[in-house]
Amino acid sequence: MSYTITIIPGDGIGPEVTTAACKVLEATGVKFNWEIGEAGAGVMEKYGTPLPDSVIASIRKNKVALKGPVTTPIGVGFRSVNVALRKSLDLYCCLRPCKTYPGVPSLYKDVNVVIVRENTEDLYAGIEYERGTPDAQKMLKFIAETRGKTREDVGISLKLISEFGTRRIVKYAFEYARANNRKTVTAVHKANIMKFSDGLFLSVAREVAKSYTDIAFNDVIVDNVSMQLVRNPQQFDVLVLPNLYGDIISDLCAGLVGGLGVAPGANLGEGLAVFEPTHGSAPKYAGKNKVNPMATILSGMLMLRHLKEFAAADNLEQAVAAVIAEGKDVTYDMKMDKSGGVGTSQVAEAIIKKLK
Numbered sequence: 129m130s131y132t133i134t135i136i137p138g139d140g141i142g143p144e145v146t147t148a149a150c151k152v153l154e155a156t157g158v159k160f161n162w163e164i165g166e167a168g169a170g171v172m173e174k175y176g177t178p179l180p181d182s183v184i185a186s187i188r189k190n191k192v193a194l195k196g197p198v199t200t201p202i203g204v205g206f207r208s209v210n211v212a213l214r215k216s217l218d219l220y221c222c223l224r225p226c227k228t229y230p231g232v233p234s235l236y237k238d239v240n241v242v243i244v245r246e247n248t249e250d251l252y253a254g255i256e257y258e259r260g261t262p263d264a265q266k267m268l269k270f271i272a273e274t275r276g277k278t279r280e281d282v283g284i285s286l287k288l289i290s291e292f293g294t295r296r297i298v299k300y301a302f303e304y305a306r307a308n309n310r311k312t313v314t315a316v317h318k319a320n321i322m323k324f325s326d327g328l329f330l331s332v333a334r335e336v337a338k339s340y341t342d343i344a345f346n347d348v349i350v351d352n353v354s355m356q357l358v359r360n361p362q363q364f365d366v367l368v369l370p371n372l373y374g375d376i377i378s379d380l381c382a383g384l385v386g387g388l389g390v391a392p393g394a395n396l397g398e399g400l401a402v403f404e405p406t407h408g409s410a411p412k413y414a415g416k417n418k419v420n421p422m423a424t425i426l427s428g429m430l431m432l433r434h435l436k437e438f439a440a441a442d443n444l445e446q447a448v449a450a451v452i453a454e455g456k457d458v459t460y461d462m463k464m465d466k467s468g469g470v471g472t473s474q475v476a477e478a479i480i481k482k483l484k
């Protein structure tokens with residue numbers, strides 16, 4: 129049997145890390161037929177959009193994709209391809225397991241926390257009003273009528289959190305905990321300040337928790353969890369968060385377990401899954417055979433689990449762990465002093481050699 133998978137190389141370091149991941153995945157013995165989907169700044173001229181419809185259609189057809197990072201211009205230019213992809217396929221869950229493999233450059237041992245980030249709502253809903261535009265003025269007029277006058281020179285981004293969106297992400301977190309033998313789900317919020325958005329998130333999370341009596345539930349404020357994660361990350365098991373906090377806390381957790389080079393992820397919707405590393409396109413390293421492919425390779429490992437290829441997934445994970453533990457064929461970011469290290473393709477070759 130062969131799996132047809134949409135592969136989105138992306139841009140920057142994306143093509144290098146996805147090539148490395150495809151080679152390693154093929155070496156597990158599982159058969160793949162890769163269907164290439166071009167996306168990112170480089171395809172604007174060819175298709176008139178950084179995210180052609182054909183890419184979305186390919187993922188809908190194949191149900192599973194492996195994706196490299198795509199650059200988003202800051203402040204100006206097109207909106208994020210990553211956000212657009214998640215929204216158009218309703219990939220409502222971003223799953224980011226953060227686990228320390230012995231030998232990673234980290235101050236911590238035995239961290240094993242899973243981030244379940246809501247992926248479609250919150251400040252990422254993309255509803256924004258540019259300072260000084262007629263729409264922004266209309267909004268300000270409404271705010272003045274209902275809440276009192278504010279400054280006029282403001283840009284506005286709306287934070288939208290729904291009961292529907294919260295219920296399904298919190299349910300996902302509990303189902304994940306149950307299926308993966310996890311003990312506790314912690315909801316992260318700032319409900320003390322944002323009573324109607326984060327407050328709704330918290331109250332729905334508490335209600336959902338009542339149906340999962342076999343899993344413990346608690347909640348913590350986002351600033352507190354940031355401090356607690358740095359002091360004692362081992363106390364956390366599964367964290368469920370609204371979109372923005374999930375984005376920030378997953379980078380923090382990536383830092384706890386050795387950095388972005390080893391932080392995998394999955395974007396999940398109803399019957400659709402797009403696997404991608406947590407890191408971005410790191411443009412300064414593009415084409416240099418320098419960066420760590422492990423985050424993308426471990427995203428491939430999550431993909432194998434999703435495909436129920438458990439033996440291949442275990443084999444791949446132990447091969448990555450063995451290369452990390454040996455500490456010889458690893459990239460610069462895996463060295464405590466951030467110097468030396470082998471290239472992207474050499475890491476892939478070393479992992480292939482460790483496969484059983």
Ligand code: NAD
Pocket residue numbers: 145196197198199200201210388389404405406407408409410411412418419420421423459461
């Ligand atoms: P980044 O993750 O691309 O890079 C930040 C730094 O982390 C790099 O300079 C590098 O030092 C290190 N790093 C990242 N990946 C690494 C790897 N595999 N191995 C070793 N070191 C690595 O973050 P950024 O610079 O903030 O973003 C660059 C671009 O990527 C932006 O346009 C951003 O919007 C985009 N981005 C895309 C995605 C995605 O496609 N899902 C995610 C995050 C950022």
